[in-house]
Amino acid sequence: MIRDIFKRNKDKKEATIPSKASKDMPEGLMTKCPECKHISLTKDLQADHKVCSKCDYHFKLTAHERIASLMDEGSFTSMDDHLKSENPLGFPGYTEKIQQDSKKTGLNEAVLTGTGKLSGREVVVAVMDSHFRMGSMGSVVGEKITRAIEAATEKKLPFIIFTASGGARMQEGVLSLMQMAKTSVALKRHSNEGLLFVSVLTHPTTGGVSASFASVGDINIAEPKALIGFAGRRVIEQTVREKLPEDFQTSEFLLAHGQLDAVVHRAKMRETLTSIVRLHTKEAVQHG
């Protein structure tokens, strides 16, 4: 925490960047990498899929940016944009917070789902957006993901999810928890049809999302240096009373511990997913 204060001060002293809003939402002409402080032209950064050219830091993507970087141009059709969150436990201010984030992100909730083409092949995708309530999962997020999986099952299509979430959404209580089970029953049905499910874990994927669909892809891949884990680092440090390794709960740490199939650089993501999907098509199976 103390380190964060210094970081912020430093940022202010070097405020050469016009209209800099937050570290992860590059605005203005130049953008500074929060990791190595390298300053690059925002348009160059955009062209590099928002990856720092010097240190490979992966900036957070919005759901729409992810779709743009992945799917064939103009092929994506979103679904269930009309679903709206309620305030089932009557938390003060919850509805307003949802509305604010909805305005900010242009999404109805913390996940964007739909069908589209990946290098010419139709797939169903779900992209979580951590700019919306930390990507947390409440009833609508659970329902949208479930419906997307159901659509994939019905159309016999691969399902690809990009996770980015702090976990279950506190303000919807146990209903949020149950979305873990809801998405799981849908995934089981999809899997029973012999269909492909690829989970791409991006920064951050923790808590209830990590402990449900994110971890049970036929293939689990992650972007470099993403934070991925079940429990929070501080909680663990308090329980085990020992210092955790620097790379604890990073993609690389998970790979080393056998929890991931691969760590894939964002620049290679489209290509990698294309290959994975192609290798699971009938043609690939027949022509070996």
Add this chain to the structure above:
Amino acid sequence: MAKTAPKAMTFEEPLFELRKKIDELKEYTATADVDLSSEIKSLEERLAKLESDIYENMKPWDRVQVARHPNRPTTLDYISILFEDFIELHGDRSYGDDEAIVGGIASFHGQPVTVIGHQRGKDTKENIRRNFGMPHPEGYRKALRLMKQAEKFNRPIVCLIDTKGAYPGKAAEERGQSEAIARNLVEMAGLEVPVISIVIGEGGSGGALALGVGNHILMLENSTFSVISPEGAASILWKDSALAQTAAEAMKITAPDLLKMKIIERVIPEVRGGAHHDCNKQAAYIGDAIKQSFDELGGLSGQELIDQRYAKFKSIGIFSE
């Protein structure tokens, strides 16, 4: 701890005080030559009234305290009363045996079943061995192994849920706590035998849900099922864990709350004041509930059981279209 008389929980304190007073008077009449029977009688009447006032109007936080009571019966307590010929089966076949989850085969009214549950300790020593009922990945993997085994032999499964949550530790993360829980959720969805999950104490988050994808979820009247502990919710939402009592109300974590949200099928009544007052009687209530669920699910085929589970979980959630 297990041997001592039940400790008073805050909401019960008036009862304990009154009982103490009555006992004192009784003792006094036994030694001194005065007749206080009418006073004692009126106090006892007051006690009875107070008991029903308190126990029939329990607040969420009161229930949290009952659910956490150190003498509250655990999975193994119920197993020994509810089932015959229980044989505990150990280990996940990959890493180790997590004693925070117990499981095995047994007979329920002559019907072979698999029973699995979180297991808290009764004292500090046992709690250390059982990690306070907070499982590591190998615990969930053992549970899944036993569920798959049950499916092979067409045995119904009873899961008893009683945990603060999956253990948040370094080793747990390294061995894939997330994957272990997630795998159970997906695989339980596909089981071709009846699965009944019963929350007997605390149902803490994903660590509880990993035994919870049942055809029926039942909850003991004073058990809780939540996405986060009231203390955790209070510290996240209001940055003050002292507001746990308020959070317990706000988060809607009690059995009646979950019944209203249509997450659970039934609430299993508890012995007045909490299950710890009479474990045998409580076990009988649970036995009745298991029997009822078995009867309701008994006629369904493997595929119908999967479909029923699908429909059940698909319908959970509150939103508008």
